[in-house]
Amino acid sequence: MSVTAAKGFTAAGIAAGIKENGTPDLALVVNNGPRRAAAGVFTSNRVKAAPVLWSEQVLKSGEVTAVILNSGGANACTGPKGFQDTHATAEKVAEVLGIGAGEVAVCSTGLIGVPLPMDKLLPGVETAAAHLSEHGGEKAAIAIKTTDTVHKTAVVAGDGWTVGGMAKGAGMLAPGLATMLVVLTTDADLDSATLDQALRAATRVTFDRVDSDGCMSTNDTVLLLASGASGVTPEYDAFADAVREVCADLARQLVGDAEGASKDIRIEVVNAATEDDAVEVGRSIARNNLLKCAVHGEDPNWGRVLSAIGTTSAAFEPDRLNVAINGVWVCKNGSVGEDREKVDMRYREVHIVADLAAGSETATIWTNDLTADYVHENSAYSS
Amino acid sequence: MSVTAAKGFTAAGIAAGIKENGTPDLALVVNNGPRRAAAGVFTSNRVKAAPVLWSEQVLKSGEVTAVILNSGGANACTGPKGFQDTHATAEKVAEVLGIGAGEVAVCSTGLIGVPLPMDKLLPGVETAAAHLSEHGGEKAAIAIKTTDTVHKTAVVAGDGWTVGGMAKGAGMLAPGLATMLVVLTTDADLDSATLDQALRAATRVTFDRVDSDGCMSTNDTVLLLASGASGVTPEYDAFADAVREVCADLARQLVGDAEGASKDIRIEVVNAATEDDAVEVGRSIARNNLLKCAVHGEDPNWGRVLSAIGTTSAAFEPDRLNVAINGVWVCKNGSVGEDREKVDMRYREVHIVADLAAGSETATIWTNDLTADYVHENSAYSS
16 A cells, blocks of 8 residues: 555654654655656745755756655755755755655655754664665654644556555645645656656645645645656556546545644535636635634524625626535525524534526635634744 | 714614613714714625625715614624614714714624524614714713623824724734724814725734634624714824724734633734735634644644745745744744744743744734633524
8 A cells, every 4th residue: 555555665654752752753665667767746835944945956857766755844944954964865865765865755744943853863764765665655654643643645557557656644735736735646658748748737626625724835745756666657547547546536635634623525516617716715714713613513604605705806797606515505695594493513524515697617625613712732842 | 982083973772672681782983073984894795784785885885974883693694684774873973963874883792694683773872863973982881892892992092182992893804904893083174085094004904913813704894983073083094003903903802802711812923025925924824723732732833834925826945944842943944943842831821933934024914722611602592
């Protein structure tokens, strides 16, 4: 499973002592070839962590041989020293594996503004390399957890080839890019341009449409590495479908494990004039704290949905809007619809349909409810 | 105080039975002249409540003789019947006062999507008219409360003239327009164009810069009525200053009474290239739920401030950003600054300075922290 489901990859996850509580905090993923094609998508936050700045440069070559990922520290807003630390980490991986530092992508996650403990991290690289295994994908997925309660992996098998991956992220899920760290691997024999096309198409409709709390990270990274070890070059569409499926699976797992959440909210905007309109309306609803509180309280407060739609620039007429919550059309033509008492909101997944009656485009955004636990988890300690 | 501080105004606040708990829920403010000049600013939410649609039309004449305001129901998303109810309310006020319905502004606040109990409201108009008094401003301010814990009034005295006002609103404070309902009165002798200019200048830097929870109401209304009863026509600048001062005072009271808040956060963006940049950055910080949680936990988590700045399109270089929290420059040049242990966040007001180092413009946005109480208050019942 995970990043070692596809042939040609080894991985490891170990405890290097970066996290003070002694849990696993360092993962290494190695592409043993024969190809080392790669593509990456990074946070659109203009305040980027050092590892993002580094990895963006690495990806320009279209080749990545190894990815080193640490939890326990984001190495963001750490100045020139932070970039030196990322560079030193890549150099260490390169030295241990006998490759060039320019082939090593680096990912970090944890608290912003705190220097990484390099005296723990660098020896950890050696330990991780010593533990590399074709069965190491699960351990790698565990080592990148921060506030995640479970590790996240997904696999889709193609015709003689496989796409697998791991993800971490339970807060800071947001637009531009939804999750902190995702590594996908495939043994399909494809070049980096094809990987890039498939990865961008997939993230646009999966991670980019998860908006757990509207906060965009400085460290978000999604990487796709291809080893070519299957010897199979799939049709583009079949491959792109598989990548999207793995991304959708991991994105759904991120929503399901969002910090402090008690509900996963699927916001489906239908009959929009354009897909952009549908996404804008979906995001506006997803970010409405009052609505998120109402969902937490299992209150089908459709007025808050309309209020959120009203703040957008999407094409619609207020008196033609319709809203369904868990299948009950509580708002029809901008006014009171079916009896709100009919709405059953007991289960974790809540489905809101916003019908703009302005066209035929659609988009689905995922978010979570706003809970006292979210507040506690994010106010009780620095994360 | 309140709307009866200025000469020429009477007001009343009574319990009409619109609210089931029997507390005051209907306010009437009457301009007895000699002038009836007026200006208004309304929500920019495209889903507008019936009373907003009505009052926007009334204000086009530049004259308002009476304002009727109810709590206990927003009359928003109530379809054609909702608009008929607003119209009937204005007609009733007109009949009782012997004026035209086109001189009556209507404001409503409360739950969206529920019809008003007109069998309670219309008789209430008669009761309110019977209680009109030059000392009724305080009672009117009390009658427009919803989840407000205190009523809000403010007065500024000019040279022979006065500006006073009342406000309600404790949730749904947001951009576009910050509060639910505000009525300002003055006995200055000014025309509606001058009132309009002064009111827009004032709301732009006061109510528009309060962003308690990022949610914009369907009912926001700010009205300014002038009776001319002082016989004094003030200099524009002195009058505009007084209007801004009253608005700033009321806006500060709204922040201080926001639903479930334990902190009032003053976000001062300095050295921005443009005022628009400063406002965009201030709003982005104000709407960052993770930061709002951190402030609640008295955690000077400046990384979340940088992360919020990074999502904007404002001019800045990440490695030149500086952030101070309560006077301590915890972030310098985009990296670790002074010791965060020095930051004292025990008091209700928290002051965040974001220095963009990109120009000389500035803006201040007010918001609140995100608390478990906010979640409880907004999930436990429909509001």
